[in-house]
Amino acid sequence: MAAAPARPQPVRTLVTIAGPSEDIAVPFTKLTLTNGEELLLSTVEGAHPGLAVQPQLRAPWINQRVGDKHKTQLDYAKAGIVTKEMEYAAVRESFGCGPDMPFTPDVVRQEIAAGRAVLPCNRLHPECEPMVIGRRFSVKVNANIGASALSSDLQAEIAKLHLALKFGADTVMDLSAGVENLAQIRTAILRASPVPIGTVPVYEALDRAHGDPSLLTWEFFRQVIIDQAEQGVDYFTIHAGLTQDLLPYAAARLMGIVSRGGSIMASAMLRQNAENLAWAHFDELMDICRQYDVALSLGDGLRPGALADACDKAQYGELKNIGRLAARCREAGVQCFIEGPGHVPLDRVYENQDLEDQYCGGAPFYTLGPLVSDIAPGYDHITSAIGGSLIAYRGTSMLCYVTPSEHLALPTAEDVKVGLITFKLAAHAADVAKKLPGAQRRDDAMSRARAEFRWYDQFALSLDPEHAEAVWKSQMPDDCAHEPSFCSMCGPRFCPIRLNRKLKAAFENKD
């Protein structure tokens, strides 16, 4: 058989879009389809994907500000000052929306000033590409990585980071714990990461307290926070709202406490018969965060782990506490956002977003799901994407991904990929539903490619191009593998899509 003629291919290139200031150049993926159509897609991999040490994009901006009385993006925003980080984030949000830049730097500033958005960027993480999390902007997705006693290989963690970035993680949480080389691993992750890195400091604090919650003191906790801030961590999950008075409600639950951080705090409170350390020392905690501009992700230690526990006094009592802390953060110039559930039945998903708005003054909500059922282990990326897309449409700013292995095992590389694609899909569905400018452009380009049998353009426009192409090829006969005008579903004999050409022609002729 003769070689097939060369087929036109869609092309991906890395381009940069200039911002209002001359030193702002934001990388995007430009997709040029085979019909000449061009589309900008956001990227989280930065201008130099895959480098183990990323360039220090923010270094000159940070250096210029040394000695300022303003410490955080929130300080600047409240003072009416637009930072380079805000400019950069505004260009990122405006991608694909044409020259009008619907999200101007000042819109970003206003949202941060009002506490409705955060821009997590520790001054000691100059490699971080600025991005903004808030309900007016595109919905973000977080992926978790982390070494454990079972797997503490530094290179493996960097590989996980790159995998998460490849599939679009907007932020990454490093949940490493229980390993000797914790500082080394986290520092390596930070230097390699163009996205904000979050942690749960109490994991390391418990390690330092020899795994014994009765020994977990504020001194351990405080020192971990300082050390991690020095490494460059961009946001801390702190379960400061889980106060002693809520423990009886948690004890009465079907599943009790399922948050690991929350249960460490609760253990310490029980063993020491003392108030939550982070609640008790919140001013000092804020002070440290402000010095570095570490954002606080106020953790829901009492997030429901079962439908039966959803929306109970434990959960909403903690949310009210968190709302009080959020107000203190805004006042103190510390950026903060709010963590949310968890297992919640579909009919109560909106209620969770609405109460968060009410209690927390519009601070960005960052949820784990919600999972709308308890009975689907092995499929909980789907259970949580259902609740996740719904709550994101209602206003949640960031979704923590859930992988297919949730409730059963640690995620494999394949699980990480599937979890991320599922959540990028959920976030995108919410962006489209929120009518974010340009959000539906990629869907429309896909549908045009479908209507015109441009199969390779369809793959290029997919959230998982390699997978889509592989599934399609698995059933196409070899001799028509070059963009045939049909697919294996209806076969070549009667194709609805082909009929549409005749339909269009019929009515064009009538005009």
Place this chain on the structure above:
Amino acid sequence: MAAAPARPQPVRTLVTIAGPSEDIAVPFTKLTLTNGEELLLSTVEGAHPGLAVQPQLRAPWINQRVGDKHKTQLDYAKAGIVTKEMEYAAVRESFGCGPDMPFTPDVVRQEIAAGRAVLPCNRLHPECEPMVIGRRFSVKVNANIGASALSSDLQAEIAKLHLALKFGADTVMDLSAGVENLAQIRTAILRASPVPIGTVPVYEALDRAHGDPSLLTWEFFRQVIIDQAEQGVDYFTIHAGLTQDLLPYAAARLMGIVSRGGSIMASAMLRQNAENLAWAHFDELMDICRQYDVALSLGDGLRPGALADACDKAQYGELKNIGRLAARCREAGVQCFIEGPGHVPLDRVYENQDLEDQYCGGAPFYTLGPLVSDIAPGYDHITSAIGGSLIAYRGTSMLCYVTPSEHLALPTAEDVKVGLITFKLAAHAADVAKKLPGAQRRDDAMSRARAEFRWYDQFALSLDPEHAEAVWKSQMPDDCAHEPSFCSMCGPRFCPIRLNRKLKAAFENKD
């Protein structure tokens, strides 16, 4: 190493629940957990799973009614008569709700009489276990199978049917077309199926017209409908609402017509310059359906195939037409339900259900998704489960499953399984959200099993027990594979679930 001691196992048994009449005995799966807790789960496999020829459960009931003036379940319901089929369906719906039977036979009758529910059961499909589709009842899931020119093996189709039943398909559509042994395959499927079987008769009608829409006459169409009714098909998808005046709207779309049946009808209308055959001959069509009690699934030939085409004049114009046909069906004593989209952005999902209610007088809605994005080929079971769970919560009665291969290829056996489990999950999430009596029982049992580290009970309660167990086992060390009080996610060192026991104890002691 010594052999591990015998571990208690959850046990599944097939039990029957008696109905009000002595000849009603409905099979359920009884799950006995290792703590003695018992749970009834619905089954669609009948009392004799896997038989190639099912017993004729309904034969005596049907025989008793020969010569009645009433022909359909709707006729009986309107006359105030509760049939055995209604009793049977009422027991199925009431499963797990205790002895109070919240769905009495008369509730089923009332819903059918009002046109808000259908009970698809051709009098020539006596093997069919009666089930009811309607918004007051549990959300149903349909799976598609079917032979094609590429795969026309009778045994393979029966295997697909059994696979669909194993994973809970409440109805099955046989989309076979383009094969010589069509009647033989369909008859075999019907004899083997305890669930209602639906078809799209225009596929076979086009086959008989030699694949040429210009030759597709009412005579071909009518004869196919009679032949398939004689075989015992329980419901027909008929695209009768796609009228000539709507074609210009379809022609103006981005994706045009994506329904295969709809595009065959449109081709015939274009080539013959004539009105839709099924619309023109609807009285005769209803008359045939009434004789056999075949339900009409009024097909949405203009369902949107792209977000860009959602909720347009083509789609809603057809829905209005369908509403008129539904009113005629109710009047004529023909059971009917309504097919729905398709690709719809998340913010317009509810609108679709609400307009269907308004135009179609509350007739059951049966949707394909909706898919809330166009950009996820390979993951469209998820894209559609998001929209599907949401529209089911709003009132849709049945969801047609979408498999991971949608838009790319024909589903493999694995795709069928994943598609079904995904949609059983979406339907279940909606049942829980609708607060159907007993719907959350399985979730609560799962969460109790989680709280008590009863791992094998968790697997037994899962939608996919084998998969859940395999994922869990893949990471458990061999020497603690017998229900350890931790999992690989947090490891043995600090387990939040174990902490809960101490938490409970701490507050019990204080009382």
